[in-house]
Amino acid sequence: MTDAPVLPRRFYKTASIAARDGGYGVALDARTLRTPGGAVFVAPTQALAELCAAEWAAQGEFVVPASMPVSQLAFATLDWTAKNRDQLADYIMSFGETDLCCHRAEAPADLVAAQAAVWDPIVEWAANGLDVALPVVTGIVAARVDPAATRALRAQALALDDFHLTALSQATGLAGSVLIGFALVRGALGPEEAFAAAAFDNLWSLQRWGEDAEARARLDRQHAEFGAIGRYLRALQ
Numbered sequence: 001m002t003d004a005p006v007l008p009r010r011f012y013k014t015a016s017i018a019a020r021d022g023g024y025g026v027a028l029d030a031r032t033l034r035t036p037g038g039a040v041f042v043a044p045t046q047a048l049a050e051l052c053a054a055e056w057a058a059q060g061e062f063v064v065p066a067s068m069p070v071s072q073l074a075f076a077t078l079d080w081t082a083k084n085r086d087q088l089a090d091y092i093m094s095f096g097e098t099d100l101c102c103h104r105a106e107a108p109a110d111l112v113a114a115q116a117a118v119w120d121p122i123v124e125w126a127a128n129g130l131d132v133a134l135p136v137v138t139g140i141v142a143a144r145v146d147p148a149a150t151r152a153l154r155a156q157a158l159a160l161d162d163f164h165l166t167a168l169s170q171a172t173g174l175a176g177s178v179l180i181g182f183a184l185v186r187g188a189l190g191p192e193e194a195f196a197a198a199a200f201d202n203l204w205s206l207q208r209w210g211e212d213a214e215a216r217a218r219l220d221r222q223h224a225e226f227g228a229i230g231r232y233l234r235a236l237q
Helices: 046-057 069-079 085-097 109-130 147-158 162-175 178-186 191-198 200-209 213-236
Strands: 015-020 023-028
Touching: 015 046, 023 046, 046 069, 046 213, 069 162, 069 213, 085 147, 085 162, 085 178, 109 147, 109 178, 109 191, 109 200, 147 162, 147 178, 162 178, 162 191, 162 213, 178 191, 178 213, 191 200, 191 213, 200 213
Parallel strands: none
Antiparallel strands: 015 023
């Protein structure tokens, strides 16, 4: 049995923002907010700094990092993404061969039709909006993806700034789909639509077979994470 992590007590009264280094920082009373890696926190937009400051202001007796998802995304950008862009792009590109939207059920017929209704528009958007055409396959057949398509995914990921690249990586992994990830980052899908597409099979199973507490809890967490990514992206505009 492992011990629960020890959470730090709240050590500040107020959280506020201030212009800093071409962006916006957060102050906890007179202290400058730093990332877990020790970097001074600087957001590229006032809206993102305000969102992070609001998360810190909302803390109770203890500081609970898990209750500050937007701050965690920003911290990941500053501590990790900026130093590991190629690794992140490779990770994102790898989903081109296993993309959720391109791997379909063989049966039953109503599931096949429902998947097509939800995922076909995303595949078509990618072909037009990303100039990336991924093949749609059924069953457990591996997709034969044109290497040019995965290279295009990688290049478009690297074309993003660090903050948007973090969002793309998180959304892609959360969805199991680089197409959903790009559609969310590009604004072709909102966070609710992205969640509905990513969770479609599980939502369909619950509707078909009845509620399951553990499955519903996982979906609730996934829904909350998409919501946080959506707030983060809106704050970057």
